[in-house]
Amino acid sequence: MSDVTLAQFGWRAFFSKQVSAEEKICCRPVRVMSVHRGRVTVAGEGFEDSIVSTLPGAEGGEDRPTVGDWLLIDHDNHGLKRILDRASLFKRPAPGDDRRVQLIAANIDTLFVVTSCNRDFNVARLERYLVLAREVGVRPVVVLTKADQTPVPGRFADAARALQSDLRVESVNARDPTSAALMARYCAAGQTVALVGSSGVGKSTLINTLTGSADIATQAVREDDGKGRHTTTVREMHRLSRGGWLIDTPGIRELQMSAVTSGVAEVFDDVTDVALECQFTNCGHGEEPGCAIVAAVALGSLDPARIDRWRKLAEEDAQNSGAVETRPRSRSRRTGNRKSRLPDQ
Numbered sequence: 001m002s003d004v005t006l007a008q009f010g011w012r013a014f015f016s017k018q019v020s021a022e023e024k025i026c027c028r029p030v031r032v033m034s035v036h037r038g039r040v041t042v043a044g045e046g047f048e049d050s051i052v053s054t055l056p057g058a059e060g061g062e063d064r065p066t067v068g069d070w071l072l073i074d075h076d077n078h079g080l081k082r083i084l085d086r087a088s089l090f091k092r093p094a095p096g097d098d099r100r101v102q103l104i105a106a107n108i109d110t111l112f113v114v115t116s117c118n119r120d121f122n123v124a125r126l127e128r129y130l131v132l133a134r135e136v137g138v139r140p141v142v143v144l145t146k147a148d149q150t151p152v153p154g155r156f157a158d159a160a161r162a163l164q165s166d167l168r169v170e171s172v173n174a175r176d177p178t179s180a181a182l183m184a185r186y187c188a189a190g191q192t193v194a195l196v197g198s199s200g201v202g203k204s205t206l207i208n209t210l211t212g213s214a215d216i217a218t219q220a221v222r223e224d225d226g227k228g229r230h231t232t233t234v235r236e237m238h239r240l241s242r243g244g245w246l247i248d249t250p251g252i253r254e255l256q257m258s259a260v261t262s263g264v265a266e267v268f269d270d271v272t273d274v275a276l277e278c279q280f281t282n283c284g285h286g287e288e289p290g291c292a293i294v295a296a297v298a299l300g301s302l303d304p305a306r307i308d309r310w311r312k313l314a315e316e317d318a319q320n321s322g323a324v325e326t327r328p329r330s331r332s333r334r335t336g337n338r339k340s341r342l343p344d345q
């Protein structure tokens, strides 16, 4: 990796303009390739090292490095000086401790939401992933694999495109490099991508096609098992054959919904726009007078199934965010403690 330039690592104006003149002299920017207990492996222009990951004066929370982060480290002793502001950050509540967050990955540009042109294709699940991506500020691209195994790939693509007006959808045969070349433009030098999707949809196949190697599936990417054992050699950022980077960690594969209020609002903006017209601001969109949602459904301009999915996601979000009273709310669908994980994981 000694020949990789900063720009190829993903360095761009968003990061360089955060660096002061003084820092330019005493520090070196490096990107986090993988995270281990107490240490991170980092790489920069002509530079690779494993450094202590504790930030002097860190206040916890998001103040620690995660894979994909850009760091400034001291030129001489390689000590961690600063984590640069992130262009995007995937995180989740730490298991068993609601007040702590677990950082999953930073500075991902594109999230490939992978599903197959078969029974795996599920609009509600796609919407969940789109909500996650929007919440984090990452561009989602729906990748429909196994397009070679259906006579009607266009139908799946149309159904996916209908979810959001500006949504990018690519239909591929994940096993065929020429077909996967459709995804190349998201994988160019300096670009960082990640993949999510159910088991068996072809994520490993795609990764192998995109990295041009066959070893990803066999790589032991294992998080610390609590007994102090961890693999120190495994990279969590993989170089793509087009020059970009792929972040593949257990955390990414297990992405789940947590506090995604603005993501829900963005993915369902057609619904939330209509809800603004309801007569009462706390409208439950049931039997209240002057409900614009009910009226739009009656007119056929909103799909009742989509409204149901919106309610479900918004309710889950309200529970995950610990909100006491939120919209939307329906009498029939309100549940005590709905599981927030994606159904297939």
Ligand SMILES: Nc1nc2c(ncn2[C@@H]2O[C@H](COP(=O)(O)OP(=O)(O)OP(=O)(O)O)[C@@H](O)[C@H]2O)c(=O)[nH]1
Binding pocket: 145, 146, 147, 148, 149, 172, 173, 174, 175, 197, 198, 199, 200, 201, 202, 203, 204, 205, 206
């Ligand atoms: N014909 C065809 N087969 C595919 C395609 N994508 C994946 N497959 C096959 O589907 C099976 C599952 O693919 P994987 O890449 O292992 O799926 P995965 O998403 O990584 O699954 P997990 O590792 O369980 O998360 C393999 O036998 C692949 O060869 C495709 O686009 N077309």
Ligand SMILES: [Zn+2]
Binding pocket: 275, 278, 279, 283, 284, 285, 286, 288, 290, 291, 292, 293, 294
């Ligand atoms: Zn209403």
